[in-house]
Amino acid sequence: MSRLKIDKKLLPVMVTIGLFVIMFTAASLKYRGFFSLQVFLNLFIDNAFLLISAVGVTFVILTGGIDISVGAVMALVGVVVAFLVERAGFNPYLAIVLGIAMATLLGAGMGALITYFKFPPFVATLTGLFLARGLCYVISIESITINNPTLTAISHYQIHFGEHGFISINVVIALVVLVAGILLAQHTRFGRVVYAIGGNEQSALLMGLPMERTKVLVYALSGFCSGVAGVVFSLYTLSGYGNNLVGYEMDAISSVVIGGTLLTGGVGYVVGSGFGVLIQGVIQNIIMFDGSLNSWWTKIIVGLLTLIFILMQRALSAGKPMQVSNITKGKNR
Numbered sequence: 001m002s003r004l005k006i007d008k009k010l011l012p013v014m015v016t017i018g019l020f021v022i023m024f025t026a027a028s029l030k031y032r033g034f035f036s037l038q039v040f041l042n043l044f045i046d047n048a049f050l051l052i053s054a055v056g057v058t059f060v061i062l063t064g065g066i067d068i069s070v071g072a073v074m075a076l077v078g079v080v081v082a083f084l085v086e087r088a089g090f091n092p093y094l095a096i097v098l099g100i101a102m103a104t105l106l107g108a109g110m111g112a113l114i115t116y117f118k119f120p121p122f123v124a125t126l127t128g129l130f131l132a133r134g135l136c137y138v139i140s141i142e143s144i145t146i147n148n149p150t151l152t153a154i155s156h157y158q159i160h161f162g163e164h165g166f167i168s169i170n171v172v173i174a175l176v177v178l179v180a181g182i183l184l185a186q187h188t189r190f191g192r193v194v195y196a197i198g199g200n201e202q203s204a205l206l207m208g209l210p211m212e213r214t215k216v217l218v219y220a221l222s223g224f225c226s227g228v229a230g231v232v233f234s235l236y237t238l239s240g241y242g243n244n245l246v247g248y249e250m251d252a253i254s255s256v257v258i259g260g261t262l263l264t265g266g267v268g269y270v271v272g273s274g275f276g277v278l279i280q281g282v283i284q285n286i287i288m289f290d291g292s293l294n295s296w297w298t299k300i301i302v303g304l305l306t307l308i309f310i311l312m313q314r315a316l317s318a319g320k321p322m323q324v325s326n327i328t329k330g331k332n333r
Helices: 002-030 037-045 048-062 070-086 092-116 121-139 149-156 169-186 189-199 201-206 211-237 248-258 270-290 297-317
Strands: 158-160 166-168
Touching (some): 002 270, 002 297, 037 048, 037 166, 037 169, 037 270, 048 070, 048 169, 048 248, 070 092, 070 248, 092 121, 092 149, 092 211, 166 169, 169 189, 169 211, 169 270, 248 297
């Protein structure tokens, strides 16, 4: 019985990984040059910022919440970093720290609204979205180009794999965040509490788990990931602009859902969200290699995949196992 529950819980992420393998293999057979090391590495280079933000959104959705401020917070951090470096003369590393700190505090503020003032997560993060977008235009209504030598050097730096491929610093940052997210979710008490809240909030409350603190920390973590993703995006584009990443929060949420995390919370894996991001990257590459399809087909296909995974979630949600095992280990530490 226990094994059956584990298999059922793992099914969505297994489907996601299988779908990625099938799509990449099919595209490699159909399009000449698709099966190459650099094309594969480009999936990470072009989607590093999406991967980072998806990690934060995964934790939010695991608690049964939602965060639709992701794109706006990323844009705000990009504008702040660009403004501080190019117009205020700040040290670039200090500007990055301040930008990420601002995003983290904004996330914690939204978490406080949800936890202590009982705002619905959608309303609280919608408020954060409007606040972040508004601050972007208060700082600058125009795009700010980043010419700082340090940030330019970081942006252009490449880590080579022989003569056949390379990655950027952004990919290294994204992979570090991904691994840290996996460890945090699966191997810490904080992660177990997150799963418990999403699995059954009332049971978690009766167990005396630190629900309020954990919820605030989850949204602060989402803000932190959005801040790091905003820095990575500004390095990717070498600019900061308030109109960047409009509607991007839907890409992050779709990646998490396609990655097998239940929208009702309590079930999902950070690694699944990573594969959800890669699937979106494969779709983008297929459209680019095909040449006859409009880029908007990416949104259509991702939307259909999201719908399919939501329907699959509904089929699996009946009798969803609570992931509260071993939660109380170290409770009194």
